[in-house]
Amino acid sequence: MLRGRGTALEGAGKSSNPVGYEHTQVGKxxxxxxxxxxxxxxxxxxVLSGKIVHVPAGLRIAAYRVVSDGAGPHPTGVTPVGVTDDHALAHKRSSFRIPAHTLSHLYYEARIKVTGTVHGDLTNCRYEYRQGSTTHHEDIGCDTRIRLGKPVDG
Known part of the structure; x- marks a missing residue:
């Protein structure tokens, strides 16, 4: 199976829209x-896998999962684990198919653990996918700023 840099992923996520969350706690x-x-x-x-390429000091990736946006718009941002029903929209498979000229209703989420003071942003999302007999990787801009701060009441 050949591997190369792909160009099939475009549209909604091609440009980076910075997102921030300034209420994280060490150990959460x-x-x-x-x-x-x-x-x-x-x-x-x-799509075979998705990952965040640059993880700054103070953060650690604990897991990835595939979830559905359901009938609503694609969510952006950061959510504390356990605040919502974490398994309601999760899928059992880590890969999924996207038909030609189609916006996927499935996407990846990264479970992040805060290990200390955060020194930078989570940036550069890399997807690996198979098209025909060739496996490609492609980067899509993503930028999430996570900082320590007062917890959100809830």
Whole structure:
């Protein structure tokens, strides 16, 4: 199987829209939404994995999962683990298919653990996908600023 840099993922997540959350606590975990993907090519593809490439000191990736945006708009931002029903929209598979010229209703979330003072932002989301017999990787801009602060009451 050949590997190369891909160009099929476009649209909603191609440009980076910075998101911030300034209420994190050391030792706590949070879900960070990764960009929604659109298959801009004329052929279907299967997304195999997604990850955040740059994780600054003070944060650690604990896990990734695939979730659905349901019938609503794609959420952006950071949510404390356990605040909502974490498993309501989660999917059991880590890969999924996107038809040609289609915006996916599935996307990845990263479970982030705060380990200390955060020194930088989470940036650069990388997706690996298969189209035909070729596996590609493609970066989509993502920028999430997480900082320590007073917890949100709730």
């Amino acid at each position: 975990e949070y879900w960070v939404n990764m960009p929604q993907m659109e298959n801009a090519s004329g052929k279907p593809l299967t």
